[in-house]
Amino acid sequence: MQHNMRWFGPQDAVNLIDIKQAGATGIVTALHQIPVGEIWTVEAIQERQNLIKAAGMEWTVVESLPVHEEIKRACGDFKKYIENYKISLRNLAQCGIEVITYNFMPILDWVRTDHDYSNADGSKALLYNHIAFVYFDIHLLKRPNAENEYTNEQKEQALAFGASLSTEEKELLFKNVLLGLPGSKINFTAEQILSLLDNYKDIDDTKLRENLIYFLSEVAPVAEELGLKLAIHPDDPPFSVMGLPRIVCTEADIKKIFEAVPLNANGLCYCTGSLGADPNNDLLKIIDDFGDRIHFLHLRNVIREDENIFRESEHLNGDNPMEAVMEKLIVLMNNKKVSLPMRPDHGFLHSVEDGKDKYPGYSLIGRLKGLAELRGLEMGIQYTLSHN
Known part of the structure; x- marks a missing residue:
């Protein structure tokens, strides 16, 4: 696996030197300063690449190239925003960045109480x-x-x-x-x-899925032509909030998306935390069924206290079978002769960083601990597989 950590850019209190010393070789980031829907220029991409290279790492995954709300609702200037998205993809390809994560969650990103x-x-x-x-x-x-x-x-x-x-x-x-x-x-x-929310009053799951498929029918062929991999992030949490439609929650949802646009560039960000928050999702079966379309890995764990509560847990200790997930992913990569980019997702806030400026879930020590544990688990499984 390629070992990465997320960095939110120059304004992030966790700096690139911290991440380098944590053992990451790659950076997952985005140009958050560019308004959603506007074009990511080659110059802006290269400026961020150069910052990361100067710290001894590579920008390996875009997370995220955001999708404009008008694309999700298929209204207003959505066709212009789709064309802008295609230009941004071409510019990223020109700069050598191949994996682009995005989500299709209306309005909000992940939600926690x-x-x-x-x-x-x-x-x-x-x-x-x-x-x-x-x-x-x-x-x-x-x-x-x-x-x-x-x-x-x-x-x-x-x-x-x-x-x-x-x-x-x-x-x-x-x-x-x-x-x-x-x-x-x-x-x-x-x-x-x-x-x-009022903008979504007439948009249900079916309509939102139609809008996603239209978007993918436009951008996935461009990505395929450029050798890029699009990786949709599952909805988090994997159910409706505030009455909003949710269409990337289950294995059935993923299957519909892949069958509608059957290009390898139309792929998945395999997030064990988001998918694992629903006990009905079989994380191992999702790898079996969609392994060829998994382009990026978010490995984290959750504990489901009851039907109403789930919380982030240690990366290796929770309700998700992380050892079995890791083994299946390693076998998948060995068979395909590829190395998928991975990052620890979220992490505990430890006392040494409490009170310091940070993004929720993205303090350094908790993610460093998660990355170290995942790397150790990966190394142990690789060793065992190679000696059996």
């Missing part, structure tokens, strides 16, 4: 509590008709949960859920999010 869940050892993790989310949706955001989407039991539990919160805790819950886009620390306001 708690960014500082305290583990037994004092480290902190990301957590999603659906009852907390129900309280946020109905009573804090006050999304119109939100109460119709939840059971009476969920609404009663949410009221009880909310009654236990202080004013400051309610404000923190609101802020946690509405964290903006990757590379940004600016939160959406209630007015902004309600306006954006």
